[in-house]
Amino acid sequence: MNQFQYTRPAETGTxxxxxxxxxxxxxxxxxxxxxxLMKMGIVVPHKLVDINHLPLKQIQKTQLGxxxxxxxxxxxxxxxxxxxxxxxLLSLAINAGASPQLRNxxxxxxxxxxxxxCPYFFDTTMPCNKRVPGSGCGALAGINRMHAIFGASxxxxxxxxxxxxxxxxxxxxxxxxxxxxxxxxxxxxxFHRLPGEYxxxxxxxxxxxxxxxxxxxxxxxxxxxxxxxxxxxxSYAFALVSVAAALHIEGNTIKDVRLAxxxxxxxxxxxxxxxxFLKGKPVSEDSFKQAAQIAxxxxxxxxxxxxxxxxxxNAIIQSLKMASGLAS
Ligand code: SF4
Numbered sequence: 127m128n129q130f131q132y133t134r135p136a137e138t139g140t141x142x143x144x145x146x147x148x149x150x151x152x153x154x155x156x157x158x159x160x161x162x163l164m165k166m167g168i169v170v171p172h173k174l175v176d177i178n179h180l181p182l183k184q185i186q187k188t189q190l191g192x193x194x195x196x197x198x199x200x201x202x203x204x205x206x207x208x209x210x211x212x213x214x215l216l217s218l219a220i221n222a223g224a225s226p227q228l229r230n231x232x233x234x235x236x237x238x239x240x241x242x243x244c245p246y247f248f249d250t251t252m253p254c255n256k257r258v259p260g261s262g263c264g265a266l267a268g269i270n271r272m273h274a275i276f277g278a279s280x281x282x283x284x285x286x287x288x289x290x291x292x293x294x295x296x297x298x299x300x301x302x303x304x305x306x307x308x309x310x311x312x313x314x315x316x317f318h319r320l321p322g323e324y325x326x327x328x329x330x331x332x333x334x335x336x337x338x339x340x341x342x343x344x345x346x347x348x349x350x351x352x353x354x355x356x357x358x359x360x361s362y363a364f365a366l367v368s369v370a371a372a373l374h375i376e377g378n379t380i381k382d383v384r385l386a387x388x389x390x391x392x393x394x395x396x397x398x399x400x401x402x403f404l405k406g407k408p409v410s411e412d413s414f415k416q417a418a419q420i421a422x423x424x425x426x427x428x429x430x431x432x433x434x435x436x437x438x439x440n441a442i443i444q445s446l447k448m449a450s451g452l453a454s
Pocket of ligand 1: 243246253254263266282283284
């Protein structure tokens with residue numbers, strides 16, 4: 127059994143100092159990913175820094191939109207009246223993820239930090255560059271049905287499993303981070319990274335930094351929104367493909383749009399070129415089909431996930447139809 131130290135600081139600065147001193151120390155929030163990894167021996171910490179007593183749970187309105195503390199649970203965010211009213215896409219996406227029990231424990235910061243991975247990551251008999259850098263990728267010539275069709279490298283083809291992350295990418299959220307060098311704020315879209323040569327790195331957070339919260343700017347996307355998640359069973363399963371779609375419609379014209387996909391890349395995948403195409407276009411199935419075609423440019427499948435090349439554009443079209451009211 128791995129023995130580890132446990133500490134429960136009440137201040138953010140103390141928590142960061144406790145982590146900085148030990149390369150094998152980890153922050154513990156809801157524990158819904160970390161504890162699994164510890165049980166499987168994939169993470170073997172020297173120390174757990176339990177951050178659940180830090181004052182980072184608030185959900186509050188701001189002049190620019192909404193601020194959500196990193197320790198707010200997924201349930202608290204999804205059920206917040208402010209989120210439901212002003213950012214319903216986020217509520218839909220969170221409720222599409224995991225199970226009620228997990229959403230009650232999982233925090234916003236922890237959800238962002240859950241490992242991008244595939245089943246081979248958990249199988250210590252198989253190579254995995256993410257688990258053991260330089261060991262190879264078992265999925266490249268293995269069962270790669272769940273894997274990426276965008277942005278992968280020959281080092282890793284896993285996908286980010288979070289539904290919340292897809293909505294926050296679409297909604298142009300910002301991430302607040304603190305560490306020994308002070309505070310910094312980055313775009314949510316820049317938080318997660320593509321695998322490239324370093325698939326062991328899921329995001330751009332430094333080892334001794336802590337997410338303190340996120341800001342979501344107010345937007346007109348309060349009515350015509352939809353989160354479509356296609357999966358092997360109707361609950362408690364990762365997405366084969368998901369789409370977060372938000373439209374601002376005046377008359378029959380698309381004034382503004384946000385689109386992001388899950389289950390297709392190592393990070394939430396924003397469909398910027400499809401968004402640019404749709405602005406000013408009429409609300410029609412033809413507009414949505416053309417946008418889906420644009421969004422799929424550059425997609426590349428592997429042996430067992432060829433079906434995603436058809437599923438993904440169909441999901442884009444259907445999510446836009448649902449968001450716009452063309453389908454119900
Ligand atoms: Fe590991 Fe990534 Fe390859 Fe899966 S796809 S085996 S997580 S390196």
